[in-house]
Amino acid sequence: MVGLDHIALIVSSEESIQFYEKLGFKETKRIERSYDTVVFMRCGQVGLEIFIDPKHPERVSDPEAKGLRHIAFSVNNWDKVLKNIGCESVQTDWFGRKFTFTVDPDGQPIELIEQKTEINSANFKTDEKWVQEYREQFGTEPNFM
Template sequence: MLGIKQVHHIAIIASQYPVSKAFYCDILGFTLTDEVYREARDSWKGDLALNGQYTIELFSFPFPPSRPTHPEACGLRHLAFSVDDVDAAKSYLESRGVACEAIRVDPITGKRFTFFSDPDGLPLELYQA
């Protein structure tokens, strides 16, 4: 048996590291727990935690390729974050200048959700717990 216990972290490459770091920390509420500049790779790496749990590795690399399509490219489709109140979370994001789609209802679970994007167009979802 493989024995996977949980997802350890999610790695995200940002085209503008300071912009994405501010988005994830100042708007979404992640905490920067460690940050290092890797001179040999001309790359920043920031470790971001949510509620004290290491969650995202945020990287920068010189001239990363763009995402092929949005959101139906092969590979990771989107990241979803659970919230208690999707209406309040959507209002908060919009007050910070983050465009959100209209709230929809999952036809299978009956739960409410909305999509928005990070500064590089990575699709993100708020899903009401």
Template sequence: MLHLNKVHHIAIICSDYQKSKTFYTDVLGLTIIREIYREERESYKLDLALNGVYTIELFSFPNPSQRPSRPEATGLRHLAFEVNDINETIDFLTSKNIVSEAVRLDPTTDKKFTFVADPDNLPIEFYEK
């Protein structure tokens, strides 16, 4: 049987590197591990950590192709972060001019959650602990 230890990282390709870098660092609070410009690919690669754990690779490429990313589109559905208080999270996001969807209740766990969109309209979920 295959033994998986944990999710190692999530890779995201963005269309506007500076805008996405600001969203993932200044808004979501991820910390930069390293930032590399790969001249031969005209591409940035930004390694980000959440609470000291390597989590996200943010890539930029010239003219990346578009793909549907709504939660119900085929492919990766969304990226979810656990939060302690959904209302505090929404208040903070609102202070950064980020609009969240209406709070939903998970019928299985009775936990609250909501979605926002990153600068490329990728769905980001916040799920209350």
């Protein structure tokens, strides 16, 4: 069995800590080193290990580099979080949940997904952008349930 232990992020300032607090994360430990600060945060089963260091290079985003694309957090207090964080328009995912994207202060893409106990397959129109992108990428129709 494999479980997610934590997500490690490099950020440029304390502003990012405040961003993740708005999502519900709480600081659990802080280690000051001569060259950076490491902040551990937790929200439910999700752990963050955040390295604060303004000297790291900027995130490559255009063209998007291989590797981590975004981090997705399920949110149980949907309206409160969206009120506190600037987000893109809300859409519906492949399973019928509301979702939106935002970025942290350093430009790391963050997906916020409505937390639901029951997940169903959603009905999508074949002209939706993501369906077209899926066809182009995989050469087949999406089938998620």
